[in-house]
Amino acid sequence: MHAFDVLGDPVRRRILDLLAGGEASAGAVVDVVGREFGITQPAVSRQLRILREHGFATVRAEGARRLYSIDPAGLDDADRQLERYRSMWTAGLAALHTEVARGKRGRRTSAGSTAREEP
Template sequence: MHAFDILGDPVRRRIVEVLADGEQAAGDVGAVIQREFGISQPAVSQHLKVLRENGFATVRADGVRRLYAVDAAPLQEVDRWLEPYRRFWNQKLDALATEVARGKRARRAAPTHPEQEGGTT
């Protein structure tokens, strides 16, 4: 299966987001997904299985718990696919960063208001 087929599902994308914060117990992942999507625990388990079988997640046993984590290798495939398209947004992001920096400099250089120094208007 292609990476975009796997990540095309909003539940699986959200699971990957949850796991990006670090290793999580299957029950904890399930609780988040059930709350946000209103699906059953068996449905969450099926999504975890798809992620695991397609290399997006790893699982290890810790006693009776199953701990899931993101496997970055398939995400690197997505990153490589996106490379030719970055030119569409990198320039705009660079321009935004310039404007943000300009705004910060302007705020630092602006005179303080009398109210901020305990004065009156």
């Protein structure tokens, strides 16, 4: 499964959002995600397994509990895949910033000349 296939699922993205706040028990993840999406514990566990298998999450045992956390490797992989597009975004955003600045400068100049022309 491609990194963006993994990230394309709203349940998995929500799980990653929860894990971004720090390590969480499987039970805590099931409680939140199950309630928000109306899915069962086995369905949430399946999504956790997919995140683990594709390098987005890690799990460690603490007694009978399973504690999950984000594995940066999966996010790094997604970031590398985006890198080839980033230069296009950066150039486009820089051009947009320039145009916005020109528009603001033009409005200030117009407002200043109008104010001076009034008696």
